[in-house]
Structures are given as structure tokens and as C-alpha cells.
Amino acid sequence: MIRLDKLLSHAGFGSRTQVKELIKKGRVALDGIVCRDASRNVENESVTVDGKKVQAASAYHLMMYKPSGVVTAADDPKQRTVMDLLPEKYLKSGCMPVGRLDKDTTGLLVLTTDGELAHRLISPKRHVQKVYEAITREVLKREDVLAFEKGIPLKDFTALPAELEIVEERVARVTVFEGKYHQVKRMFLACGNEVMKLHRATFGPLQLDEHLSPGLFRELTEEEIDSLYLAAGLERK
Numbered sequence: 001m002i003r004l005d006k007l008l009s010h011a012g013f014g015s016r017t018q019v020k021e022l023i024k025k026g027r028v029a030l031d032g033i034v035c036r037d038a039s040r041n042v043e044n045e046s047v048t049v050d051g052k053k054v055q056a057a058s059a060y061h062l063m064m065y066k067p068s069g070v071v072t073a074a075d076d077p078k079q080r081t082v083m084d085l086l087p088e089k090y091l092k093s094g095c096m097p098v099g100r101l102d103k104d105t106t107g108l109l110v111l112t113t114d115g116e117l118a119h120r121l122i123s124p125k126r127h128v129q130k131v132y133e134a135i136t137r138e139v140l141k142r143e144d145v146l147a148f149e150k151g152i153p154l155k156d157f158t159a160l161p162a163e164l165e166i167v168e169e170r171v172a173r174v175t176v177f178e179g180k181y182h183q184v185k186r187m188f189l190a191c192g193n194e195v196m197k198l199h200r201a202t203f204g205p206l207q208l209d210e211h212l213s214p215g216l217f218r219e220l221t222e223e224e225i226d227s228l229y230l231a232a233g234l235e236r237k
């Protein structure tokens with residue numbers, strides 16, 4: 001499902017303002033009936049402009065190896081964003097990051113043109129699992145494992161129970177089922193430790209492709225896309 005003005009804009013009919021004007025003028029029809037409502041959601045209807053069928057914009061689903069030093073944002077006036085790492089074709093299609101990784105966090109970032117999919121995957125209701133590798137300042141303790149397991153109270157919320165596996169003295173593998181701001185770093189801080197490096201290895205059913213280098217991306221395979229829709233509880237479009 002996509003808003004009519006968004007669909008037309010993605011299909012190359014101009015900016016949102018320009019396509020709204022087209023719609024207002026009665027030049028756009030859904031299944032042959034003129035539609036003057038730019039906010040109308042379109043699902044399977046045939047869309048025409050001046051009687052000519054509109055080719056829906058391509059849907060893209062990507063995995064990126066987010067490097068350190070770029071922000072996860074659609075656009076930023078001062079800093080380099082993950083969008084600066086994508087070719088024009090994906091930007092034009094409306095690809096957006098699914099959730100956020102901090103500027104200094106590396107690893108798996110999913111980007112998609114499907115806003116509903118993105119929304120579902122980051123919804124706190126869905127508990128999509130993410131695995132992070134953390135290097136910490138202090139030696140990890142057995143009590144930390146128990147604290148993570150119990151759910152750590154933070155200033156504004158109590159983190160859901162999470163798994164902390166001690167891989168080495170200062171190397172942990174953390175599995176969380178939510179994605180609040182600075183969550184993993186804050187959980188370690190609450191245990192009197194500090195994250196020095198954070199890397200996301202998995203997101204829901206997806207694993208970071210070992211052939212990707214930092215800053216590179218690839219399109220998801222058909223199987224990966226299906227698994228992502230399944231994790232989101234959505235039918236694939």
C-alpha cells in the first residue's frame with residue numbers, strides 16, 4: 001500500500017507538490033475513475049495519468065555494511081549519511097534505512113522502499129531479534145549476564161530481557177529484541193561498563209554478508225526478502 005502522491009512521485013511525475021497539482025487537476029485516475037485525493041492509499045488499482053498507465057516504481061530491499069563515521073539518516077546538512085553510499089537509482093526509488101545504528105556503530109543495516117515493512121520491523125511490538133558484537137572497556141562479569149537476562153532498568157524504560165554471551169574478557173555477543181536509542185551502550189553503562197566498539201551481525205532473519213566490506217551494500221536475495229516479510233508479519237508485495 002502506498003499513498004497516491006508518493007507513488008506518482010516515485011514513478012517520476014515530479015515532486016510531491018507537483019504531483020498533488022496533477023491530482024487536483026483531475027488528470028489521475030484509479031481503475032479508470034478520476035481521483036482527486038492525493039492521500040488516497042493505492043494497493044492493486046491501476047493508476048493512469050492522462051489515460052496512460054503508470055509503471056509502479058521498483059521495490060528495493062538492501063543490506064549495507066554500515067561503516068563507522070556515517071549517520072543513519074535520510075539526509076543531514078553537515079554529516080555524511082548512509083544514503084551518500086547509495087547510487088542514485090536507490091535514492092530516487094525512496095529507499096530508507098530500517099531503524100538506526102549510531103554514527104560509530106558498524107554492521108548490518110537494512111534499507112527498503114517499503115515503508116510499511118520498515119515500520120513493522122522496528123515496531124516495539126514485534127521484538128525483532130538483533131545480535132551485536134561489543135568490545136568493552138572493562139572485563140565482562142558473570143553478574144552482567146544475569147542482569148541482561150533479567151532486563152536492565154534504564155532511566156526511561158526497563159530493557160527487555162536480553163542475552164549476553166562472554167566471548168572473551170572484553171568481547172561480548174549481545175542479543176536484543178528491541179531497538180531503543182543507544183540501547184546496547186546504555187545497558188552496558190548500567191552495569192558499570194562501557195562499549196568501545198559496537199557491530200551489528202544480524203537483524204531478524206538476516207546475517208551480514210561476509211563478502212561485503214564496510215561501506216558496501218547489496219540487494220537482498222528473494223529468499224532473504226521473503227524471510228524479512230515473514231519476520232514483519234506481512235504478506236510480500
Ligand code: URA
Pocket residue numbers: 100101102103105181182183184185186198
Ligand atoms: N545500541 C546502541 O547503543 N547503538 C547502536 O547503534 C545500536 C544499538
